[in-house]
Amino acid sequence: MSDFDRVAAELAEQARVQAQHKEEQDRQLLMRVLEIYDQKTVAAILRKVSQQEWTRESVNRWVKGNSRKTLNEAEVSLLHSMLPAPPAHHPHYAFRFIDLFAGIGGIRSGFEAIGGQCVFTSEWNKHAVRTYKANWYCDEEQHRFNQDIRDITLSGDAQVGEEQAYQHIRQQVPDHDVLLAGFPCQPFSLAGVSKKNALGRKHGFEDEAQGTLFFDVARIITAKKPAIFVLENVKNLKSHDKGNTFRIIMSTLDELGYDVADAAIVGSPDPKIIDGRHFLPQHRERIVLVGFRRDLALPTFSLSALPTLYPQQRTPLKALLDPVVDAKYILTTTLWKYLYQYAKKHQARGNGFGYGLVDPELEQGVVRTLSARYYKDGSEILIDRGWDKALGEQDFDNEENQQRRPRRLTPRECARLMGFEQPGKEQFHIPVSDTQAYRQFGNSVVVPAFAAVAKLLQPWIEQAVKPRR
Structure with a gap:
């Protein structure tokens, strides 16, 4: 083979590999879009910029590798535009957080706005996941998406011991500074001391909160020890089950080594109860529990300062x-x-x-x-x-x-x-x-209300992450 033929063959091979690589990249891009939008919608959008006659069937064939179609530059650009772009501060994030029981990202919004990077999201509803992925940037290398949180905490397996569960959580959940969770409110089943002793459990909450989704949050807090957490629930959490549910939650968080802001306030008005009507024209009360790891000895924080962030004029x-x-x-x-x-x-x-x-x-x-x-x-x-x-x-x-x-x-x-x-x-x-x-x-939260919580909390987050910088 002559030198000319050898160079031509090498160039042809490089072109083939590059084309194959591009095709695989394009296929991965299209598959990410199809996690959000159905094939019929994607085909209709592609037809707007394409010379090709895209249909639901041809999209399906292309994803499976059964089509000779190639995506042109306009089609690739359009598909990229259908995915959320990274925030303005990417990749220079001020802190890391995780988003549990995330819904469609209502709580995430405010914490990303103050410079946070979401590194882990958990949401079980497949429809909510589509909306979440359509609106929030999820870095493929630095972000993990989980559906059933019990797959992470192993709470559904009675044969798994506490230490084994904690080790699994440490492996599956990235390190983070702030934990966000809008966990559902469920009845708490109080287990007897005899059962606790028989199972050899070390922590009170492992018995009292067992079978509830708060229990899964508590396990993650125990295993990962974030500096700060923000938990959200309906206002009636305080009175649920004659106050028993709230008592267990507060005692559990104290047992785990966290101080909850405004914990001593029992009556009304309670700064932990935030009404969305101060931000938008909707009466929507939620309880917000903001906790700080006790060993960090951070300054006292109170949600009572939140009214300073109310808009001067509410949107009618x-x-x-x-x-x-x-x-x-x-x-x-x-x-x-x-x-x-x-x-x-x-x-x-x-x-x-x-x-x-x-x-x-x-x-x-x-x-x-x-x-x-x-x-x-x-x-x-x-x-x-x-x-x-x-x-x-x-x-x-x-x-x-x-x-x-x-x-x-x-x-x-x-x-x-x-x-x-x-x-x-x-x-x-x-x-x-x-x-x-x-x-x-x-099922979501009033976004500007939790954006205000994030903004109020920002100096405490900055102080909490300062030692690791």
């Missing part, structure tokens, strides 16, 4: 709403009649049950708490479209009045009401159905 409800929405969000005649008569029946009995009809023109109005069941009938927050109550009392089926039936919020409006995006800036991606979107927003 009207500014969060679209002037025109699809007719599918207007209540059907049947549903509206049911809700209307249901409310009248309970009003006659002196009960407060009924729909929450709100006038968007009232700028100071605050709506009820958006719930995960909102997709069913939207009853807690109905937008008034000019319904004449007096006319409805006389003739509910009046044709002219029926044209003014109230409507639900759209998922996009829910995103604004929860603070995931601001009016006029549709930067939050919703890749799921309306039903799933309503569930996700209803």
Whole structure:
């Protein structure tokens, strides 16, 4: 073989390897996009910039390697744009945190905004995972995604001992400075001393919190010993099971060597209870437990300073709403009649049950708490479209009045009401159905409220990470 032929062969081989490498990179990119969006949606988007006739079937064939299609530069660029970009401070992060029971990232938002790097996320709901991945940058090399937290804590295996579980957690969960967890509230089953002794358990919480998801958080705190944690739950956590649940949680955190901010405050007002109405026009109370590892001897922290971060002027409800929405969000005649008569029946009995009809023109109005069941009938927050109550009392089926039936919020409006995006800036991606979107927003937190917690906490985080720098 001549020198010319040898060089040509080498160049041809290099080109083949590069093409193969690019194809594999493109396939991995497309697969990451398909973790968020379905094949039909991806095909429709690709067709907008492509000369190729992309269909759901051709996308599926390409991912499986059964197609000779190649992605051009415009298609690759478009796919990259469908994935969240890294935050502005990437890769120069100020601290590391993990996001447990993450939902769609409502708590993560504020801590990333103050310079944090999320290195571990756990969320079991597959639909919420899609929305999370559509909006939050998850570095493939420095971030791990987990679905069932019990796969990490091994709490579902009664044969696994505590030390074995802690060792597994240390291997699976990256080191971090701050632990975030919006854990669900479940009944606590108190186990007897005899059972505890029989199992040879060392820690009280291993018995008292067993079978609850708080138990899994406690195991991770025990194994990884983060400097700071932020735990979120519904306000009623304090009174759940006659106060027994909250007592176990607080005693467990104390046993693990953490001081909880404002722990001594029992009555009302309690700075640990944060209402989203101070940030957006929605009454939404949550309890926030901020804990500090005792051996770090950090200065005393209190959530009582949070009001200094309230916005001077709250965004009015009207500014969060679209002037025109699809007719599918207007209540059907049947549903509206049911809700209307249901409310009248309970009003006659002196009960407060009924729909929450709100006038968007009232700028100071605050709506009820958006719930995960909102997709069913939207009853807690109905937008008034000019319904004449007096006319409805006389003739509910009046044709002219029926044209003014109230409507639900759209998922996009829910995103604004929860603070995931601001009016006029549709930067939050919703890749799921309306039903799933309503569930996700209803299960989330008011984003600016927890962004304020993060901002208030920032000096303590900086002091906690200073020794390792």
